[in-house]
Amino acid sequence: MKRSCGIYATGIISAHLLIIGIALLVAQVFPTLFEKRLKSNIVLKNGSDVFKAWENPPPPVYIQFFFFNVTNSEDILQGKKPSVTQVGPYTYREYRPRVNVTFLENGTKVAALSPKTFVFQPDMSAGDPEIDQVTTVNIPAVTVMELTKSSFTSLVIFFVMNMYGVEVFATHTVHELLWGFKDPLLSKLHYVKPDVDEYFGLMYKKNGTSDGDFVFKTGEDDYKDFGKIFTWNGQSSLKWWSSNESNMINGTDGSTFHPLISKDELLYIFAADLCRSIYIAFEKDVEVKGIPAYRFAPPSEVLAAPEVNPSNAGFCVPSGACLGAGVLKVSVCRNDAPVVVSFPHFFQADQKYIDAIEGMHPNKEDHETYLDVNPLTGFPVRGCKRAQLNIILDKYDAFPQTKLLNQTIFPIMFINESVIIDDKSAQNIRTLLLIATIVTNFPLIIVGLGVLMLCILIILLLRSRQQKKATTRDDMVYTQVAEKQEENCKSNHKENSESKMVSFISMTQIEH
Structure with a gap:
């Protein structure tokens, strides 16, 4: 149950990161915001660093x-x-x-x-x-x-x-x-x-x-x-x-x-x-x-x-x-x-x-x-x-x-x-x-994290599948052994019965 929840959460996070990152990348939100900030800061204003460098x-x-x-x-x-x-x-x-x-x-x-x-x-x-x-x-x-x-x-x-x-x-x-x-x-x-x-x-x-x-x-x-x-x-x-x-x-x-x-x-x-x-x-x-x-x-x-x-x-x-x-x-x-x-x-x-x-x-x-x-x-x-x-x-x-x-x-x-x-x-x-x-490049970073989470999701899915196969094999092996033991038990019981029957017939013959 814990493994399934982890896989589910990883998939959700990966999907959200990829969607958000690609959307930001296409919309060019961060480059636009940075350029706007840059344009407003590189202005000759009294007391600013730009002004001080311009003045001296x-x-x-x-x-x-x-x-x-x-x-x-x-x-x-x-x-x-x-x-x-x-x-x-x-x-x-x-x-x-x-x-x-x-x-x-x-x-x-x-x-x-x-x-x-x-x-x-x-x-x-x-x-x-x-x-x-x-x-x-x-x-x-x-x-x-x-x-x-x-x-x-x-x-x-x-x-x-x-x-x-x-x-x-x-x-x-x-x-x-x-x-x-x-x-x-x-x-x-x-x-x-x-x-x-x-x-x-x-x-x-x-x-x-x-x-x-x-x-x-x-x-x-x-x-x-x-x-x-x-x-x-x-x-x-x-x-x-x-x-x-x-x-x-x-x-x-x-x-x-x-x-x-x-x-x-x-x-x-x-x-x-x-x-x-x-x-x-x-x-x-x-x-x-x-x-x-x-x-x-x-x-x-x-x-x-x-x-x-x-x-x-x-x-x-x-x-x-x-x-x-x-x-x-x-x-x-x-x-x-x-x-x-x-x-x-x-x-x-x-x-x-x-x-x-x-x-x-x-x-x-x-x-x-x-x-x-x-x-x-x-x-x-x-x-x-x-x-x-x-x-x-x-x-x-x-x-x-x-x-x-x-x-x-x-x-x-x-x-x-x-x-x-x-x-x-x-x-x-x-x-x-x-x-x-x-x-x-922040949107690319988000997309990169999304891709990383997707890779982790794939690895988790593969490991989960491998573990299920291993469990199935173990169950199959246990069942076969039990059946064999049951057959052995039945065989032994039959032999014992036959032996008892032979002994009983022998003893009857002796008495007569």
């Missing part, structure tokens, strides 16, 4: 500067091919906390500044920036020549340059090129026009300053808006380019993305230093510190020529004045200086730009920009932002020292801004992913 990003960010040292400046002035050698890196730790954080419109938006501070890291650098010298294009002189090439002022500039020995190429320390030096030509212009800054540096006035005033969407209204830029410096769109599409401020600042990212979507990033928004597309699956991630990178279409990507026609200013693939002229947001940006070593650019400079060796591993994002949370776990600064070097009729120059997009330096998730944050994400796996 824990992973360390490093920025490396690589310069192109010119080795044949005199030959270039004679019209020969430029030759450069790469020097660096000069590495700085980058601190970028968000300050003046203010929530707006019932928590649906948040305003903040993100000042960047740079601290030199000698153990991660190739030399001392205050000692190492680099020969490169004299950017202030070339810029002034470009701005005055069609005016009477060019004669005055030419006279001043000759008087103070200002050349097309100049040599400065890495520190001066980055953080600023007093330029003789700019100093003379400052004397005449005080609004002209007499100091110049590629990172001049950028240490301790912000890229602008940002207002972000918190994701309160829609989880896909998490971290998206609403306005930059009070503007919802740019004013530099020649089309509305090109002037759009799309996406985030690259530090955050919405959760539940799919491989077939494009991630948009607004890069203030590139003066535009770009997009990155899925490239491959990767793993960082035990965290699965999708690698996103800019496809070649991002900086493709308008003939290949018509959307890029809006970045040609003035309209129709387009450069080739892989380069973008950003004079409109650089005070009309002849500045061009590209990927390092003209990666993904037209071959003509690579061939024009001796010393360019583009390769995907060292020069590609990429971002590794955990698709469930949307958190970047590793990334490298790589960009190259170039100057258009050309001949100007008003400046005889340039008369033999060939028009060249001349590389000055490139940056490698990298970040990888810290160990504590990585552990938190791994824990979250483990919980997500258990929760979303």
